[in-house]
Amino acid sequence: MTDTTRSDALLQRMMEFHPKIIDLTLDRVARMLAALDHPERRLPPVIHIAGTNGKGSTQAMIRAGLEAQGKRVHAYTSPHLAWFHERIRLAGALISEDALSALLDECIAANGQEPITFFEITTCAAFLAFARVPADYTLLEVGLGGRLDATNVVDQPALTIITPVSIDHQQYLGETLPEIAGEKAGIIKRGVPCVVGPQADEGLAVIEARAERLGAPLLAYGQHWHVSTERGRLIYQDERGLLDLPMPNLPGPHQIQNAGAALAALRHLGADEAACEAAVSHAEWPARMQRLKRGPLVDSAPRVELWLDGGHNPAGGAAIAATLAQMPVRPTYAICGMLNTKDITGYLRPLAPHLTRLLAVSIPGEANTLPAEVTAEAARGAGIAADIAPSVAEGIQMIARENPAARVLICGSLYLAGGVLRENG
The missing domain is CATH 3.40.1190.10 (Mur-like, catalytic domain)
Incomplete structure (x- = not known):
């Protein structure tokens, strides 16, 4: 741009x-x-x-x-x-x-x-x-x-x-x-x-x-x-x-x-x-189960399969879950940040059967972000093992160290997705 x-x-x-x-x-x-x-x-x-x-x-x-x-x-x-x-x-x-x-x-x-x-x-x-x-x-x-x-x-x-x-x-x-x-x-x-x-x-x-x-x-x-x-x-x-x-x-x-x-x-x-x-x-529509194939975030963990989705309500969570269910089996981690106006439990519940672990982040520069600690707690309540990451980039590194060939889904908010697209060039 x-x-x-x-x-x-x-x-x-x-x-x-x-x-x-x-x-x-x-x-x-x-x-x-x-x-x-x-x-x-x-x-x-x-x-x-x-x-x-x-x-x-x-x-x-x-x-x-x-x-x-x-x-x-x-x-x-x-x-x-x-x-x-x-x-x-x-x-x-x-x-x-x-x-x-x-x-x-x-x-x-x-x-x-x-x-x-x-x-x-x-x-x-x-x-x-x-x-x-x-x-x-x-x-x-x-x-x-x-x-x-x-x-x-x-x-x-x-x-x-x-x-x-x-x-x-x-x-x-x-x-x-x-x-x-x-x-x-x-x-x-x-x-x-x-x-x-x-x-x-x-x-x-x-x-x-x-x-x-x-x-x-x-x-x-x-x-x-x-x-x-x-x-x-x-x-x-x-x-x-x-x-x-x-x-x-x-x-x-x-x-x-x-x-x-x-x-x-x-x-x-x-x-x-x-x-x-x-x-x-x-048709092209970014941040709707978009596979990221190039850019600094991809280069930082080349064996990780990186996906981005901006869905943020229960129907969006269900749509992501249905998509994951049709994908080849692979350990799948989420890096999730949400706004405090959303039904986070309703969003996360359909994802629970498909996720190995979730790393919660706060959305940078967004006044209405849900604190990462609250997102992690909600994920645990939905049956997902959850921790906190300081940022999306550091979350990718944390997952890559645990499982270099993981699938990583960055999700929860279009505002988070926009930041990721800017960061990834």
Whole structure:
């Protein structure tokens, strides 16, 4: 990445516009977009994606499919891992430092001294960028929830998508699955088709009720499309017919359902079979069971098999466990750091049968990190032998000394994953 000093300083300044990191309402965004002459009304056709897990992977597969057809695609995602620029992809390329700095300057000037959260003002900056650069589609990933998320200001998207909904962010979205599903279903718009991934019955009922109320046609898993595996191939079927495709290049059985939602979206948009194959075979999405194959951390323990995952809720833990269950047998250690807002026991419990030992770390530079001692104690409570490591790099060395050919999974938080990607170059 080029020098990001200027944009880093502007982003830091934006953190000071509102005392809370998260404060769900659309009032401030509406004011800001009006001050910017409503870029959200000038976006290329929008595909809006909400859900608890799988949003980013699904978006990555849709983008790979559309780009294989020669389409120019904007994409907005959060949080970033190593650099903020990852959040804004303009017609296929990450936004440049000069373009980002200019946009941030413009948004700071338009906002004046009004309160606005970091996510809200940076989302407005992304919309401004997307409105000015020609493209065929805009892929918008919801930041949190859906109904009151800053991305939920587009009146007529081309398509909405709701990936699997599970319990997470209860302090903002509600304590029960129906409440959380109601927040996610807030992206459904009148008359706009909505692709729905696999859901628990109680969540699906809420989504179906809102879709019916708004006359939004549903393309729901198990009803309008089906996805499965057969003899090492991915089989997708809908009313247009059957696709026999390679398995997704993104590892883990949960990527089958993400691929299904992406394929349902692409088929609705008229994509051909070549685009659908590219969607599952060309997608890239870092820190989702990503094998690290080069860099200083890899070089420091060359026989260790190093993996990185940013999943951080119980469904994410279950997805990692299912992935590990399908991998060749090998002593597997975890280096884990989590935020204090997460259900750590729910995350760790599915991993317990697959781990030899866990080393807990605090996430560097993160105010809401769970102390390593608390993570280690929670791991022991979940039935995992656990100790503490001063850092990820030292944790890798501790494991390599104990078992030079171990598999090491760095996990628990996207913030931890981002730090690892920066450290590993």
